[in-house]
Structures are given as C-alpha cells and as structure tokens.
Amino acid sequence: MKDGIHPEYHEITVVMTDGSSFTTRSTYGKPGDSLRLDIDPKTHPAWTGVHRLVDTGGQLAKFNKRFQGLGLKGD
Numbered sequence: 001m002k003d004g005i006h007p008e009y010h011e012i013t014v015v016m017t018d019g020s021s022f023t024t025r026s027t028y029g030k031p032g033d034s035l036r037l038d039i040d041p042k043t044h045p046a047w048t049g050v051h052r053l054v055d056t057g058g059q060l061a062k063f064n065k066r067f068q069g070l071g072l073k074g075d
Helices: 059-066
Strands: 010-015 021-026 034-036
C-alpha cells in the first residue's frame, strides 16, 4: 500500500436510537468521536416488519380513491 493516501482507521463509539452504544473501528471523524444514528436496525421498518403509512398532503387517499375499483380476479 502507498503511504499517505489511505484515511486513518481508528476507534469510534456508535450510539443507537435507543441510547445503547458500541465501539467499532471506522474512518469516520477523529479517534474517540461518537456517531449518533437517526435510524438503526432496532427501529427501521425494513428490519422490524412494522410499517406505518404516512399520508402527506392526501396522496395516499388520492391513490386509494383512484384505484379503489381495481381488484384481483379469481379471489
């Protein structure tokens, strides 16, 4: 490896959304910095399986109204 072209690899603390934390190695920030997560596997719907539909500006209602007559054949 060439000298001086690679970022420094050091220990940081990762703080999850629930306040729990762990130490890992990363090129993020400076040694001893904390990385606070807004989304993590404990809270994100992709991992928890709990999905919430957020209707911004009535778009969900508009979609449902537009496609309410469509149904699957054979049900």
